[in-house]
Amino acid sequence: MNANQMINMAVRMIMRKLMNKGINAGIDKFSQRGGAPNPQGARQAKDMVKRARQAARFMRRF
Structure with a gap:
């Protein structure tokens, strides 16, 4: 070698590693903006963040 x-x-x-940290930080920042007034909205936001992270991981592999 x-x-x-x-x-x-x-x-x-x-x-x-830097790209993963940046993507995760951006998703976290976006998901916290505006806040969710009810617990169900917060749960939906967390689910959306989870799906977005999975999609980002999939796209990096692709």
């Missing part, structure tokens, strides 16, 4: 391959591997790992 040459130096270029090792550097690329390290950069990909770091970028993957």
Whole structure:
């Protein structure tokens, strides 16, 4: 394995972690904006966030 391959591997790992943190932070920020006035709305918001994270994971794999 040459130096270029090792550097690329390290950069990909770091970028993957940074991208995941950024996506999760954005989804969390979006889901908290406006607040939910009732518990059912809060539960729906959490479900929506969960589905959005799953979709983001799927798209990264795709």
